[in-house]
Each structure stands twice: as structure tokens, then as C-alpha cells.
Amino acid sequence: MANFEKVYKAYVEELIEQGAKSEKLRTAIQRAVKAYRGNLKRALELFPDSPKLKERARKIKEYSIDHLPELINKTCEAVIRNHGHCHLAKNAEEANQIISNLVGEPKKIIVKGKSLTSEETELRQYLQGKGHEVWETDLGEFLVQIRGGRPMHMLAPSVDLPREEAAKLVSGITGEEIDSTNIEAIVAAVRRFLRNKYINADVGMSGANAISADTGTLFIIENEGNVKLSTALQEKHIALAGVEKIVPTLEDAFLITKVTWRYANYIVPSYVHMISGPSKTGDIEKVTTYGAHGPREFHLILLDNGRLEVAKDPVFKELLYCMKCGACMYECPLFWVAAGHYGKKYVGGIGVLWDAFIATGLEQAAPAAFTCLLCGRCKVRCPLSIDTPRMTRELRNILISKGYIPAHLKEFLKMFE
Ligand code: SF4
Ligand code: SF4
Structure with a gap:
């Protein structure tokens, strides 16, 4: 000991x-x-309906965690039906390996939306170790990346960082002089810097706040627009999410998403994305063609890493109800x-x-x-x-x-x- x-x-x-x-x-x-x-x-x-929503959310999570294996199968069937790819990773190492194989040869540019699951697997560090250029695009997470260390809160990773230090860090990476009293100037400098990364990135990555098993749809809450740009402009979209994010239906997933954002401090978030597969069009002769303006490929990596075992435990399964709000x-x-x-x-x-x-x-x-x-x-x-x-x-x-x-x-x- x-x-x-x-x-x-x-x-x-x-x-x-x-x-x-x-x-x-x-x-x-x-x-x-x-x-x-x-x-x-x-x-x-x-929104006085909150107490009712909370009750329903609890019931949905109780059911989902008690039926995880069945819901995982349903989700994968739906994702494949939508012309996406579905992978179940048994642990962090396997998830990182699958993603690394999907990214391919070194020197790729990868832009990432905030994902606690990728913090769990240390994905950014893993991909950087394989010779890729990886950028966190959520502003708070971007600051965590450039200063080193780890997130200070689930949703506000740089909650401890004053504007003066943020300006210094951003200036160090962009090479621009930034007025350290002006938060807008700091945000604008990061926006300019990441614009170029979004356009040139080979792979976009995201997590998910909830996933509906019936339609294979990912729900992602955000305010900054970085997830929008990290899941729409690249050839490949890879999403990494814990299996506990799955709920039975599209309606359930929306309800969980709504309760999450309400308790995460938002009256309503700027964006709620629903992503069910690669981009597609049926505009020529009604023939569905995959890869229109958005990604041509969509991969969902579902991470177990002990969750399926915990789901069987009568006491600790409750920790899987957590929506990370x-x-x-x-x-x-x-x-x-x-x-x-x-x-x-x-x-x-x-x-x-x-x-x-x-x-x-x-x-x-x-x-x-x-x-x-x-x-x-x-x-x-x-x-x-x-x-x-x-x-x-x-x-x-x-x-x-x-x-x-x-x-x-x-x-x-x-x-x-
Ligand atoms: S019981 Fe909850 S609120 Fe109280 S110290 Fe422990 S984690 Fe914090
Ligand atoms: S335990 Fe999870 S769901 Fe409950 S408040 Fe904390 S982060 Fe939110």
C-alpha cells in the first residue's frame, strides 16, 4: 500500500x-x-414544466441502463441503415486505436468538439502521438489544450482562467497582439485561428449528449458553433460517445437533451445538432447519393470501458444516469x-x-x-x-x-x- x-x-x-x-x-x-x-x-x-421533465428523464435513464445491450444493438443497426458505421470499443485503448485507424496516415489535421469521453480515453494526446495535428475547438477546451493541464469543470473547462492569462496564451499561439482587457478580442483571435483549421481539416470529431436507438441519431448541444464547423466541413465525421448516452427513441433523446441544457445553465442553447449519418442528396433522379456538402463518412464509436459491468450493479448503475450537465x-x-x-x-x-x-x-x-x-x-x-x-x-x-x-x-x- x-x-x-x-x-x-x-x-x-x-x-x-x-x-x-x-x-x-x-x-x-x-x-x-x-x-x-x-x-x-x-x-x-x-419553463415551469421542469419538475415533470426531470421525472420523465429519470425514468428514461433507468430503463435505458437496464436495457443497454439491446439498445446498443438497435443503435448500431440504425446507424448502419443510415449508411454510417458503428463500432463498439471495449476499452479506452481500443477506442483510440479504432479512431486512429479511421484517421489513417500521420500528419492529418483533426478538429474536435468538446467531449468528456475523449478526455476519458485521452484521445487528443493519443492522436498527437501518432503524428497528427489535433485542435480542440471549444474555446474553453482550446485554452486547456494550449496551457496544458486539465478541464476544471464538465462544461466550463477553463472556468478558473482570467482574461489577462487567456489573452497571453492565445497571443502566444496566434502571434497576434491582443488587448488583454477585451474578452471579445480574445474570442475573435481564436475564431480567426481556428477558421483555417476547420477548412483544412481531414477529420471532424464530436461527442454526443444523447443518442436515440430507434433512429441512430446523435444529439449535440453547443453554443459556439464550433461543433457545427467540426462536423460539417470535413470528409469524415467520427463521433465518440459512452454507451450510457443511448436511450430508446428520438423523443426520449430530445427530452434528455432538453433537461441537460436546462440544468447546464442555458435558457436555450444556440444550437442543438441532430446527426444521423453522412451527408446525402437525392436531387438527381431521386437516387440517394452519399457525400453531398457535408462528410462522406460517418463513424460512431460507442465506448464500454466498464459501463456495461456497472450497469448490472444495483447500487452503482445510478452513476450511468448522469447526463454530465x-x-x-x-x-x-x-x-x-x-x-x-x-x-x-x-x-x-x-x-x-x-x-x-x-x-x-x-x-x-x-x-x-x-x-x-x-x-x-x-x-x-x-x-x-x-x-x-x-x-x-x-x-x-x-x-x-x-x-x-x-x-x-x-x-x-x-x-x-
Ligand atoms: S455529498 Fe455531494 S455536494 Fe457534498 S461534498 Fe460530496 S460530492 Fe460534494
Ligand atoms: S450527477 Fe450528473 S446529471 Fe446530476 S447534476 Fe451532476 S452532472 Fe448533472
Whole structure:
């Protein structure tokens, strides 16, 4: 267990040094929490149907996670029917390999929309290692890429970055002088820089917020327009999504998408894309021809990486209901202090559970699991009432039984033996 003590020490040091001691981070999070609460309050007043939608969303997710293998088959059948290709990857390595094979020879340009699943598989780093030029196109994610490090929030990856630092980073990559007090100028510089990448990219990549099994349709929420440009201009569109994103029907997928954006801080997002295959036309003699103005090829990579096993567990299957709306984080006292340093690949209390069973394994997730206060604020805020504290308690029992427990807690527990 010497290694675990090292893991624990490194986690606590990061949490304190880069999280708790950072005045900058705390100010940024305080502002984000205030803005989030105000926006959500306004959205819930404008749309009083929210409680009903939440209930229906929970039922859809419960059904879907209980019927995953069947829904995966249906989804793949539908994607193939739509002249796309469907791949089921059993783990992160396999997903990255499949995508790398689809991209082909080195030196390709790849533009990517934001995708937590690709953070899970470390896809960008993998493709860069194969000699490709890969660009994150979501502004927050682009900033994460050029400064190094990892996202600080599921939906606001650079929530901790002040404008002055953002300007410096962007200026470093574009070579332009940027007025560091002017956020519009920073955004415009990134827009100019990425324009050229979209046009010249060989492959466009995206994730998905929900997938309908009956039609094989991906629903993707965005505001910036970068997903639009990363899924429409290139020869190939490759989408990577966890199998838990699948729900039975198009209507179900829309409902899940709607609840996701409402709790993700949007009255309504600028764009909701529905993508069911490659571009096509039937304009000449009504003969369907694939590859019109958009991509000629469409590939959906469905990632298992432990999800199918978790789906069988009566307690932990609930973590797969998570829509990654990020709402719970704005109410979590630990997130207020540490932001993205609370968790590893996934962040926040629910993220720790994702790390434990899906993304990083028990040992890496253990320190954060023992940090949770079990206060339950996340459950109250979650539109699906996902019981993160209950699962965290159960996870701790597993960790204790495997010896992944910090020495001082072990001593403390001995007092009760
Ligand atoms: S129970 Fe844990 S994860 Fe949930 S709000 Fe409290 S400290 Fe955060
Ligand atoms: S646990 Fe709930 S609130 Fe948190 S990200 Fe998942 S769905 Fe959203």
C-alpha cells in the first residue's frame, strides 16, 4: 500500500496547493456559482414544466441502463441503415486505436468538439502521438489544450482562467497582439485561428449528449458553433460517445437533451445538432447519393470501458444516469474550494465515482472519495436526483476492504474496532 500513500499525498498536495490556496480559482468559482444560480432560477421560472421533465428523464435513464445491450444493438443497426458505421470499443485503448485507424496516415489535421469521453480515453494526446495535428475547438477546451493541464469543470473547462492569462496564451499561439482587457478580442483571435483549421481539416470529431436507438441519431448541444464547423466541413465525421448516452427513441433523446441544457445553465442553447449519418442528396433522379456538402463518412464509436459491468450493479448503475450537465458541482462545497482538482479525469462528487469505476480505477479515485463530505447538496441539485453520497459511502466500503485508505483514517477506524 506504499503506492497508495503516494497517490493520496499527491492528491492532497494538489487539492491544497492548486485548489484551496488559489485566490484566483476561488474568485472565479464564486462568480460562476452566482451566475449559475441566477440563470437556473430564471430558466425554471420561464419553463415551469421542469419538475415533470426531470421525472420523465429519470425514468428514461433507468430503463435505458437496464436495457443497454439491446439498445446498443438497435443503435448500431440504425446507424448502419443510415449508411454510417458503428463500432463498439471495449476499452479506452481500443477506442483510440479504432479512431486512429479511421484517421489513417500521420500528419492529418483533426478538429474536435468538446467531449468528456475523449478526455476519458485521452484521445487528443493519443492522436498527437501518432503524428497528427489535433485542435480542440471549444474555446474553453482550446485554452486547456494550449496551457496544458486539465478541464476544471464538465462544461466550463477553463472556468478558473482570467482574461489577462487567456489573452497571453492565445497571443502566444496566434502571434497576434491582443488587448488583454477585451474578452471579445480574445474570442475573435481564436475564431480567426481556428477558421483555417476547420477548412483544412481531414477529420471532424464530436461527442454526443444523447443518442436515440430507434433512429441512430446523435444529439449535440453547443453554443459556439464550433461543433457545427467540426462536423460539417470535413470528409469524415467520427463521433465518440459512452454507451450510457443511448436511450430508446428520438423523443426520449430530445427530452434528455432538453433537461441537460436546462440544468447546464442555458435558457436555450444556440444550437442543438441532430446527426444521423453522412451527408446525402437525392436531387438527381431521386437516387440517394452519399457525400453531398457535408462528410462522406460517418463513424460512431460507442465506448464500454466498464459501463456495461456497472450497469448490472444495483447500487452503482445510478452513476450511468448522469447526463454530465454539471449542475451538482455548483452546489458542492468541495468543488467551491478545489474545482477540477476535486477528481481526476472526471470532476466533482459524481466524477469521483466515474473515475473509480470507469476512467482511472479504484486506487486513483480513493483519495477524493474520502474527501467527500457526504452532505448531499449534489443530490438535491441534480435533476435526476442521483444519489452521489450513497454511492460514495458504498465506494468507501469497497476501498476500505481493498486497503485503499489513508493511514490516518485507518488509525481512526481502529478506535471503533
Ligand atoms: S455529498 Fe460530496 S460530492 Fe455531494 S455536494 Fe457534498 S461534498 Fe460534494
Ligand atoms: S450527477 Fe446530476 S447534476 Fe451532476 S452532472 Fe450528473 S446529471 Fe448533472
